[in-house]
Amino acid sequence: DTGVSQDPRHKITKRGQNVTFRCDPISEHNRLYWYRQTLGQGPEFLTYFQNEAQLEKSRLLSDRFSAERPKGSFSTLEIQRTEQGDSAMYLCASSLASGQGFSYGYTFGSGTRLTVV
Amino acid sequence: KNEVEQSPQNLTAQEGEFITINCSYSVGISALHWLQQHPGGGIVSLFMLSSGKKKHGRLIATINIQEKHSSLHITASHPRDSAVYICAVPPQGGSEKLVFGKGTKLTVNP
Numbered sequence: 001d002t003g004v005s006q007d008p009r010h011k012i013t014k015r016g017q018n019v020t021f022r023c024d025p026i027s028e029h030n031r032l033y034w035y036r037q038t039l040g041q042g043p044e045f046l047t048y049f050q051n052e053a054q055l056e057k058s059r060l061l062s063d064r065f066s067a068e069r070p071k072g073s074f075s076t077l078e079i080q081r082t083e084q085g086d087s088a089m090y091l092c093a094s095s096l097a098s099g100q101g102f103s104y105g106y107t108f109g110s111g112t113r114l115t116v117v
Numbered sequence: 118k119n120e121v122e123q124s125p126q127n128l129t130a131q132e133g134e135f136i137t138i139n140c141s142y143s144v145g146i147s148a149l150h151w152l153q154q155h156p157g158g159g160i161v162s163l164f165m166l167s168s169g170k171k172k173h174g175r176l177i178a179t180i181n182i183q184e185k186h187s188s189l190h191i192t193a194s195h196p197r198d199s200a201v202y203i204c205a206v207p208p209q210g211g212s213e214k215l216v217f218g219k220g221t222k223l224t225v226n227p
Binding site for chain 2: 033035040048106
């Protein structure tokens with residue numbers, strides 16, 4: 001296993017266009033997280049999945065954002081009608097949740113840097 | 118909600134110096150993460166610790182659960198250690214999503 005993979009690494013798009021990012025987690029991990037990081041700030045939580053169920057969404061995730069994890073493996077994050085304020089690094093992470101709910105092996109991907117022009 | 122404070126915000130050192138980065142949080146937790154982020158964005162997990170001390174090469178992380186404080190030390194610092202170091206904790210003691218500090222930007226000069 002090569003860790004958490006994100007694609008693409010960089011994306012430049014025009015305002016108003018839709019973009020979709022993909023995250024492939026570590027194969028045995030059942031939890032997958034999306035975070036967003038703007039310049040000079042620490043990452044902020046967007047949403048997370050346990051298997052295919054989306055268990056929590058942040059207020060940051062406006063109705064232009066949608067995330068899916070259809071088969072409990074890879075996940076996609078789509079942003080519709082992009083705005084300049086969406087420019088950020090989008091980070092994916094995965095972990096293995098124990099029966100008690102604790103997460104092990106928290107691993108981050110390299111991120112997708114989105115620039116909206 | 119857990120509040121995470123890191124200090125210092127920026128740190129410049131000469132090669133070979135001993136480095137300490139501090140992290141304080143407000144709500145008791147099950148585990149704390151130290152992460153490294155190089156220019157270009159990718160985040161690497163350095164440590165996850167819930168008590169005591171962990172060591173990996175020249176990196177040492179300690180945590181004091183009672184005082185809600187953790188430190189990351191780098192011995193014999195090297196220019197390749199230059200990066201942003203981020204502390205992250207679960208928001209309210211659970212361990213799903215993480216709350217991140219703003220990071221400490223470390224620059225090690227040769």
